[in-house]
Amino acid sequence: MNSDTVLIIDYDMGNIGSVCHALDFLGGRYLVSNQQEDLAAADGIILPGVGAFDAAMRNLQALDLVGELGEQVVKRGKPFIGICLGMQLLAKDSVENVLTTGLGWIDGHVRAVEPSDGFRVPHVGWNGVHLHRDTALFHRIADDAHFYFDHSYHLQCGEELVLASFDYGGTYVAAVQKGNIFGVQFHPEKSQRNGLKLLRNFLTAMRDAAS
Amino acid sequence: MLKTRVIGVLAVKDGLVVQSVGFRRYLPVGVPAIAVEYLNRWGIDEIVLLDIRATVDGRRPQFDLIAEYSKHGQVPFAVGGGIRDIYDIDSLMRAGADKVVINTAAVEQPTLISEGARRYGNQCIVVSLDARLVAPGRYGVFTRSGRQATGHAPVELARRAEQYGAGEILLTSIDRDGSKQGYDANLIAPVVNAVRIPVIVCGGVDRPAHLLEGIRLGASAVAAANFFHYTEHSVAVAKHFLETLGAGVRLDTLVTYDGFDHDGNGRLGKVDDDVLDRLRFKHVPEEVI
Numbered sequence: 078m079n080s081d082t083v084l085i086i087d088y089d090m091g092n093i094g095s096v097c098h099a100l101d102f103l104g105g106r107y108l109v110s111n112q113q114e115d116l117a118a119a120d121g122i123i124l125p126g127v128g129a130f131d132a133a134m135r136n137l138q139a140l141d142l143v144g145e146l147g148e149q150v151v152k153r154g155k156p157f158i159g160i161c162l163g164m165q166l167l168a169k170d171s172v173e174n175v176l177t178t179g180l181g182w183i184d185g186h187v188r189a190v191e192p193s194d195g196f197r198v199p200h201v202g203w204n205g206v207h208l209h210r211d212t213a214l215f216h217r218i219a220d221d222a223h224f225y226f227d228h229s230y231h232l233q234c235g236e237e238l239v240l241a242s243f244d245y246g247g248t249y250v251a252a253v254q255k256g257n258i259f260g261v262q263f264h265p266e267k268s269q270r271n272g273l274k275l276l277r278n279f280l281t282a283m284r285d286a287a288s
Numbered sequence: 289m290l291k292t293r294v295i296g297v298l299a300v301k302d303g304l305v306v307q308s309v310g311f312r313r314y315l316p317v318g319v320p321a322i323a324v325e326y327l328n329r330w331g332i333d334e335i336v337l338l339d340i341r342a343t344v345d346g347r348r349p350q351f352d353l354i355a356e357y358s359k360h361g362q363v364p365f366a367v368g369g370g371i372r373d374i375y376d377i378d379s380l381m382r383a384g385a386d387k388v389v390i391n392t393a394a395v396e397q398p399t400l401i402s403e404g405a406r407r408y409g410n411q412c413i414v415v416s417l418d419a420r421l422v423a424p425g426r427y428g429v430f431t432r433s434g435r436q437a438t439g440h441a442p443v444e445l446a447r448r449a450e451q452y453g454a455g456e457i458l459l460t461s462i463d464r465d466g467s468k469q470g471y472d473a474n475l476i477a478p479v480v481n482a483v484r485i486p487v488i489v490c491g492g493v494d495r496p497a498h499l500l501e502g503i504r505l506g507a508s509a510v511a512a513a514n515f516f517h518y519t520e521h522s523v524a525v526a527k528h529f530l531e532t533l534g535a536g537v538r539l540d541t542l543v544t545y546d547g548f549d550h551d552g553n554g555r556l557g558k559v560d561d562d563v564l565d566r567l568r569f570k571h572v573p574e575e576v577i
Contacts, residue, residue: 090408094384098359103577127381128408162409174406197486197508199411199455203333203538204290223291223538225333225364227387227411229455245290267364267386269328269540273577 081284082106084119086146088136090162091125092266099266103273105280113145121283122146122155125266126162130171130187130230133162134179143180151182154257156283164253164260165232173230183255185234192246199229204243206251206263212240214252214259216278222271224251224263231262257286291538293333293509294499294527296516297490298323299340300369303353307514308340309466311418311434317517320353325360327516330523331541334364336389336458336488336511338416340433342370343392349376351383358384366414377404381412389458391416392431395438395445398452405453413456414488415449417442419475420462427475434462442475443482450483457487458511464492466514471502480506496526496554503535521545529554542572 085096087109100107107123108115116122124146126133137143150157159167168179171187179187190198205221231249240252243262253260259279265272298320299308305323306314317323320337327335337357339349349370358365367380368389377388393400394415404413419442422428429438429445438445446457459479461472470492480487486508493499493512502510516522527537528545549557 089378092381092384092386094355094358094382095365095386098384099362101359102362127386127412129406132407173409197484199409199485200290201411201456201486202290202293202509223540226290227364227455229410264364264386267362269362270575270577271540273362277577 081120081280081287082108082118083121083123083280083283084115085109085123085125086142087111088133088140088142090128090133090136092127093125095264096123096125096160096266099273099276103277103280105276111140111142113142116142116145116149119149120155120287121279122150122157124157124159124163124166126160126164126166128162130162130165130173130179131175131177133166134177137166146180147182150258154286156279156286157258158279159260160266161228161262161264164262165230167253167258167260168232168234171230182258183234183238183253183260185232185238185253187230187232190229190231190245190249194246196246199227200245201227203268204245204263206241206243208241209239212254213282214240214254214275214278218271218274224265224268224271226263228262232260289536291333291536292503292530293488294523294530294537295334295336295488295509295511296327296332296523297511297513298335298337299513300337301341305517306340307466307517311462311465313466320357321360323517324357324365327523328361328363329541330521331527331539332363332516332523333538334366334509335361336366336368338389339369343431344433344435348372349380351379354380354385355383368414368416371400373400374403374407377408381408387412387414387455389414389416391418392436394449394454395429395431395440398448401449401452401454405455410453410455410485413454414458415454415456416458416460417445417449418460418462425474430462443478446479446483446487450485454485456485456508457483459487459489461491467492468494470494470498471505473501473505476502476505476507496529496550497552499526500530500533500535500554503530525556526554542574
């Protein structure tokens with residue numbers, strides 16, 4: 078009976094309240110949890126994230142969620158979206174604070190944002206997102222639509238995974254997809270209508286995958 | 289291209305948004321939840337909510353109220369006032385804040401900046417510095433809602449905050465607060481040049497032209513409190529003015545003000561009656577998301 082329930086992973090690293098409020102607005106059914114059995118029962122998974130990479134991996138390991146996440150998302154193909162840090166965690170490693178191994182679901186690395194002179198770090202604010210491909214996640218969202226970014230590190234990965242990019246004294250990855258796994262560097266839960274549309278698209282993709 | 293942010297600051301005292309003048313006199317404006325909702329609808333880029341009495345009264349943040357307010361906005365929500373330790377930061381993030389603003393604690397116990405940054409990343413920690421002239425040409429930073437002199441210059445504390453891991457500086461002029469005289473350029477420019485993290489400026493805005501001055505001083509974001517409360521669509525009008533002058537702001541509201549003129553201060557000009565007639569019957573359906 079739990080069709081279309083999305084699980085928001087509570088690993089003490091996120092602006093969980095904001096993600097919940099966005100889903101409330103959309104009328105989506107969700108559960109906030111860090112229990113393995115809830116991961117197994119959910120139809121889709123959101124990994125939110127505001128925080129440091131090393132602390133996030135430590136928390137996921139302490140909650141014993143890494144194995145179960147891999148089982149549900151990589152093996153069983155459950156729709157998954159990582160937000161900001163949640164996207165970066167998909168990479169093989171990150172240099173934030175100390176070199177830390179990530180989930181490693183996509184072939185990528187997290188490195189510091191080092192733009193050319195005159196650009197400040199962190200990269201904070203609303204930036205235009207250039208779409209590289211026509212995908213379900215950006216359905217009804219225009220090219221160069223604005224989303225809210227707030228980060229000091231970014232994901233480097235192969236072009237074949239990149240859905241969208243942004244410019245900030247260089248070009249960086251804004252969104253990635255590998256099959257059922259989505260990741261966005263910006264914060265859709267805080268990007269007004271564009272962000273809500275994106276989350277709606279994810280919920281729709283999740284529902285389509287379940288049926 | 290990254291847009292310059294226009295930020296609305298809500299100073300909250302005894303559960304009400306207030307108009308603050310010089311950090312000393314306060315006039316009630318309204319209920320925070322409504323203010324958040326209106327700013328959000330009018331296209332604000334970020335909302336900063338400051339509980340200006342919390343530290344003075346020895347209180348911690350009011351987490352349940354923050355959770356309630358944050359439901360009304362779909363833009364980044366930075367919350368400050370009364371934050372003393374990492375547990376306060378945790379609870380605020382859980383309640384619906386996207387960033388935290390640290391003022392008194394950033395000066396009295398700067399390790400809280402690094403502790404917060406290690407856990408939530410630099411970008412989550414905003415250090416707020418309230419400064420005013422203490423001698424001709426010399427500025428000092430004050431904590432506890434402008435009551436307590438720190439004896440430190442804003443440039444010095446801004447650099448220190450950056451070193452401890454702050455992601456942004458919110459720089460407010462106490463002298464200009466509620467003065468309607470515009471930003472304090474002599475305070476702002478040295479701080480903007482002293483750090484490599486984004487600087488948000490606040491204090492003194494009375495008209496959209498003041499926001500443009502802040503952008504020209506090199507601020508990464510321009511903030512105002514009182515100014516946004518008193519006119520309809522204040523944010524959308526100000527942004528339209530900034531955009532026509534090439535300031536590069538985000539325009540994403542149903543109301544656009546396309547075709548309107550401004551005077552040099554950014555106030556809307558009179559529009560022909562026949563244009564107004566057409567506007568009256570224009571129906572813009574809200575998009576279903």
